[in-house]
Amino acid sequence: MLKSFDVVVIGAGITGLSSAYHIKRMKDELRVAIVDKKTTSCQGNTARSSSAFRNLFSSEVNRKITQSTIEFYRHVQFELGFDLGMHINGYLFLGDNKFLGNPTFRRFVDQGMARYVDEESLCKAGFRTRPSDDEIGLMNLSNIEGGLLGYECGILSPEKICEFYVSELRKMGVEFFFGTEVFPPSLQPETKLDYPGEPFIWQRTTLKSLETSSGSFTADTFVFCTDVWTDGLLEKMGIDGHTRGKKRQVFQVTGPGVLSLLHNSFLDGEGLMPVTILPSHGIVLRPEPQSKSIWVTIAEEYNRDFSVNEDTQPEPEFYERGLFPVVVAYLPQFRDSRVTSMWAGHYAYNTIDRTHYVFEDKNIIVATGSSGSGIMKADAIGRVVASLYSGRKRTTLYGGYSIDTSALGVHGRRVKEEEMVI
Ligand SMILES: Cc1cc2nc3c(=O)[nH]c(=O)nc-3n(C[C@H](O)[C@H](O)[C@H](O)COP(=O)(O)OP(=O)(O)OC[C@H]3O[C@@H](n4cnc5c(N)ncnc54)[C@H](O)[C@@H]3O)c2cc1C
Known part of the structure; x- marks a missing residue:
């Protein structure tokens, strides 16, 4: 059966949950789905994490995205009263x-x-x-x-942050499809001619639908938050995830x-x-x-x-x-x-500057390359994804920080190589 949405997020780890949350917060009327091959959320690398956080990074963009994410988690635990198992123990x-x-x-x-x-x-x-x-x-x-x-460093529970996002997403009406494996897609012609061999080089292409173990999903936008599995999912389309x-x-x-x-x-x-x-x-x-x-x-x-x-x-x-x-x-x-x-x-390494890639190509948004710090940056990354989706050039992060939305992209990227990867 064909399922139709405005946005389909692939991956129910912390990046996918945060991305869906911020997209939906931006525009409540959107029909958003999250699909994951596992039986529930937070079963990929998010669950394997040691889930420590720090704002001590050599690159400015990393300092901002960690600081704002930490402040958001503080807000969730200490102001909203949702226990994240957060300790500011340094x-x-x-x-x-x-x-x-x-x-x-x-x-x-x-x-x-x-x-x-x-x-x-x-x-x-x-x-x-x-x-x-x-x-x-x-x-x-x-x-x-x-x-x-x-000082602004410590530990928290990745399962609990995921629980927070999932409970908010359910309240917002986001639909979850677990046990749903996405097969590597190919781009399809925007206007189908029904000739054998489509799409031809001269046809405009887009990702119209995803084939999965639970049927097809169509959407206007697909967001890949699939961590170390991203390159395998993108490669048939000729899109590079730049992550190992x-x-x-x-x-x-x-x-x-x-x-x-x-x-x-x-x-x-x-x-x-x-x-x-x-x-x-x-x-x-x-x-x-x-x-x-x-x-x-x-x-x-x-x-x-x-x-x-x-x-x-x-x-x-x-x-x-x-x-x-x-x-x-x-x-x-x-x-x-x-x-x-x-x-x-596994760590999903960006082997060049060791910082996330968040970019858009056609109607596909990709957030990967967390390089071992995806928990402590997840809320900011979700906001960058939402900005890309809505075409905002600047992303406002929690706590009043902001970065250029394209700073973590592939073209025109503005990130200094991170020295403090552990
Ligand atoms: C040992 C270890 C220690 C770490 N320590 C820290 C730390 O202290 N602090 C920190 O901030 N980070 C740490 N990290 C990194 C952090 O865990 C990751 O950066 C983060 O969890 C990435 O989240 P994600 O949502 O992008 O990926 P994931 O949690 O891996 O989620 C990706 C999801 O995509 C789904 N998926 C993949 N392919 C498909 C498909 N074909 N169809 C459907 N679904 C699919 C997977 O099932 C998975 O649920 C650590 C990682 C490891 C492994």
């Missing part, structure tokens, strides 16, 4: 003086976004700031001579030592350890207060191929042989810990 980057002295960090401090933490305070908090010479030599570690603590997938893993670790670290607060009033980035290799420790655990993760660059595997599995030996020895060198409290859960997903 982000703590650890390293030697050379690392901490980089100009980007200094700028964060000058602008009141972060402060330095000295080595003595870190020792008191339980960090072993000086690993042994053997550890330093073997694992290429550096000493911890201090830290940089970001890479596997990422999270290991949930618990134990008495881990528990002793969890409430090592550096920010007044939070009582929860900050998201902590260990020196040298960028291992991230993300507290998870509910399960009284710490999630250990890393976005390693080399010897991890670009590929997407639907059934990607975590590798216990990656933790045991790779992450664990480094973590223990700085935090011996992990010695008696054990992994109680683990999972894997």
